[in-house]
Amino acid sequence: SRFCSPACKIEVPERLTVSHEALVRTGLAARCVSIAVREATDEEILLVHSEEYLEAVKKTPYMTLEDLMAFTQQYGDVYFHPNIYHCAKLAVGATLQLVDSVMTGRVRNGIALVRPPGHHSQKSAASGFCIFNNVAIGARYAMQKYGAKRVLIVDWDVHHGQGVQYCFEDDPNVLYFSWHRYEHQNFWPNLRESDYDSVGKEKGAGFNINVPWNKVGMENSDYLAVFFHVLLPVAYEFCPDLVLVSAGFDSAIGDPEGKMCATPDIFAHLTHLLMNLAGGKLCAVLEGGYNLTSLAQSVCQTVQTLLGDPAPLPADLGGPCESVLKSIHCVRSAHKQYWSSDLPASELSAKSLKVAEQKTGNEPEAQEQRSPEEIVWPEPPKRLCPPVRTAVALPEGVACPDACKRCSSAEAPSSLYSLSLHVLCECVCAGSVCRITVSLYILVCVIVCRAVHVLICVCVCVCVCVCVCLAPQGCSDVAGFMQAVLGLLLPLGYEYNPGLVLLVRMPGSGVCESVWQQLAGLLQGLAQGHTLVLMQVRGPVWVKYSPVNWWMCIQDQNWQLCKCTNSCYQQAEYIRYS
Numbered sequence: 343s344r345f346c347s348p349a350c351k352i353e354v355p356e357r358l359t360v361s362h363e364a365l366v367r368t369g370l371a372a373r374c375v376s377i378a379v380r381e382a383t384d385e386e387i388l389l390v391h392s393e394e395y396l397e398a399v400k401k402t403p404y405m406t407l408e409d410l411m412a413f414t415q416q417y418g419d420v421y422f423h424p425n426i427y428h429c430a431k432l433a434v435g436a437t438l439q440l441v442d443s444v445m446t447g448r449v450r451n452g453i454a455l456v457r458p459p460g461h462h463s464q465k466s467a468a469s470g471f472c473i474f475n476n477v478a479i480g481a482r483y484a485m486q487k488y489g490a491k492r493v494l495i496v497d498w499d500v501h502h503g504q505g506v507q508y509c510f511e512d513d514p515n516v517l518y519f520s521w522h523r524y525e526h527q528n529f530w531p532n533l534r535e536s537d538y539d540s541v542g543k544e545k546g547a548g549f550n551i552n553v554p555w556n557k558v559g560m561e562n563s564d565y566l567a568v569f570f571h572v573l574l575p576v577a578y579e580f581c582p583d584l585v586l587v588s589a590g591f592d593s594a595i596g597d598p599e600g601k602m603c604a605t606p607d608i609f610a611h612l613t614h615l616l617m618n619l620a621g622g623k624l625c626a627v628l629e630g631g632y633n634l635t636s637l638a639q640s641v642c643q644t645v646q647t648l649l650g651d652p653a654p655l656p657a658d659l660g661g662p663c664e665s666v667l668k669s670i671h672c673v674r675s676a677h678k679q680y681w682s683s684d685l686p687a688s689e690l691s692a693k694s695l696k697v698a699e700q701k702t703g704n705e706p707e708a709q710e711q712r713s714p715e716e717i718v719w720p721e722p723p724k725r726l727c728p729p730v731r732t733a734v735a736l737p738e739g740v741a742c743p744d745a746c747k748r749c750s751s752a753e754a755p756s757s758l759y760s761l762s763l764h765v766l767c768e769c770v771c772a773g774s775v776c777r778i779t780v781s782l783y784i785l786v787c788v789i790v791c792r793a794v795h796v797l798i799c800v801c802v803c804v805c806v807c808v809c810v811c812l813a814p815q816g817c818s819d820v821a822g823f824m825q826a827v828l829g830l831l832l833p834l835g836y837e838y839n840p841g842l843v844l845l846v847r848m849p850g851s852g853v854c855e856s857v858w859q860q861l862a863g864l865l866q867g868l869a870q871g872h873t874l875v876l877m878q879v880r881g882p883v884w885v886k887y888s889p890v891n892w893w894m895c896i897q898d899q900n901w902q903l904c905k906c907t908n909s910c911y912q913q914a915e916y917i918r919y920s
């Protein structure tokens with residue numbers, strides 16, 4: 343008979359079946375390429391684990407029950423049964439198959455739904471339901487086989503992936519970020535090194551980021567605040583070649599382990615905010631998640647964003663709570679010496695503190711009394727799946743290198759009103775197109791602003807347009823600019839939830855392409871992706887044609903507006919337009 347320590351009973355096979363069934367039921371599975379799984383080889387497992395550990399695990403299929411129980415006793419909160427070695431090899435193999443598919447460009451991104459999970463397992467030890475460290479092996483594999491120089495691992499599971507931390511703590515090529523329920527070391531795995539002051543060792547100092555949750559009941563606003571003020575500024579500065587996500591969904595509402603209050607739709611935004619990194623190369627690998635309802639919803643929200651569908655903002659976003667503000671402050675101080683992107687932490691806390699005070703105490707006494715099964719939350723809202731992701735208004739006779747949907751040719755661009763009004767209202771508000779790019783010969787801010795005024799009157803949804811006139815000259819202070827976008831513009835935008843984003847690029851602003859592209863990509867998280875891009879550049883420019891729905895227009899007669907509509911994204915490549 344199978345034995346299992348009571349701690350493990352939540353890690354059940356239904357976790358995978360309900361997730362997959364939800365993907366099929368919602369039609370998301372049909373939009374995905376499914377990748378065959380395989381067993382990992384010894385060599386691949388040895389990228390992270392020791393020979394003696396691997397040899398010991400190899401014996402488990404042939405152990406008697408008492409030997410198996412003895413073997414298990416030496417580890418914490420993990421169970422072995424005769425078939426778990428096979429399953430653990432499949433979990434690693436599936437992860438590596440996903441890494442192959444993303445690194446070769448066969449797919450842009452993807453998710454590996456695997457059991458057993460991995461992020462607690464260590465060089466020579468199993469731990470917390472984990473046998474082999476799927477994500478750690480994936481990172482080493484990507485670096486060895488594909489020459490990935492820098493790998494970012496984002497661990498949004500509610501437990502600290504100490505196994506990943508130990509594996510890379512002295513390695514500056516792997517940036518490990520984890521938030522986790524900590525409660526001042528009173529929550530499993532109760533480790534001192536899970537706190538914010540574990541920043542990495544020797545050459546790896548600065549490349550390990552721990553954000554402890556010292557209270558339960560964390561909400562969407564808390565998660566976004568940590569992304570905006572801790573993870574994203576560093577991730578953009580790190581500039582990874584690949585993003586791996588230890589996608590544990592026990593950080594969602596209803597989970598018996600996490601006891602948090604963030605709703606499943608938050609994972610749509612966490613995923614979106616990571617998709618602009620590494621040219622969109624993102625591999626999500628399932629870790630935890632034990633409430634089968636919130637797990638399935640969270641998986642679907644993640645996959646739908648990976649497919650490029652825009653997401654409505656979660657309801658009533660505000661600032662982070664007091665406890666999170668302290669954690670943010672502590673971890674930013676601990677990392678200040680390693681990273682240049684650093685808003686004066688005082689400014690950040692001052693603004694958010696004010697908001698935090700306004701927040702009613704969100705201590706979930708009530709939540710703690712209810713059992714996890716009794717906790718209910720609204721189904722995530724239905725999401726747009728526009729048949730065309732981007733449309734462009736092109737001058738006559740200019741072909742676009744991609745299958746753009748052409749809007750009816752607008753009047754002479756001198757009358758911006760009609761142009762943007764016509765283009766915008768016909769397409770965006772009808773929801774048939776997600777974004778509009780309108781290129782103009784003449785771009786005068788005052789017209790744009792007045793057009794915005796007009797648009798506000800006309801559009802059915804109340805538009806608080808986030809109208810950005812790009813500031814920096816050239817790429818000199820990209821870090822500073824990105825910090826302003828991440829630390830100020832995005833939090834504001836998410837809080838004010840505009841109905842439309844109007845992105846204005848002044849001629850000659852000289853902003854380098856990558857910044858413009860990042861900005862365009864990040865702002866698509868607002869207004870369900872309804873973005874109106876008005877821009878003009880002089881003369882020939884290099885365009886980084888990457889899978890983030892990129893626009894460019896060029897003055898003079900031979901305009902080219904390029905962007906990516908089709909869902910299977912091209913490899914990033916440089917195209918010179920003359």
Ligand SMILES: NCCCNCCCCCC(O)(O)C(F)(F)F
Nearest residue numbers: 349419459470501530590629630
């Ligand atoms: N209340 C019972 C105590 C359970 N203590 C062990 C928790 C293990 C968590 C595993 C996980 O969720 O982090 C993973 F992603 F690895 F699966």
Ligand SMILES: [Zn+2]
Nearest residue numbers: 499500501630
């Ligand atoms: Zn977990």
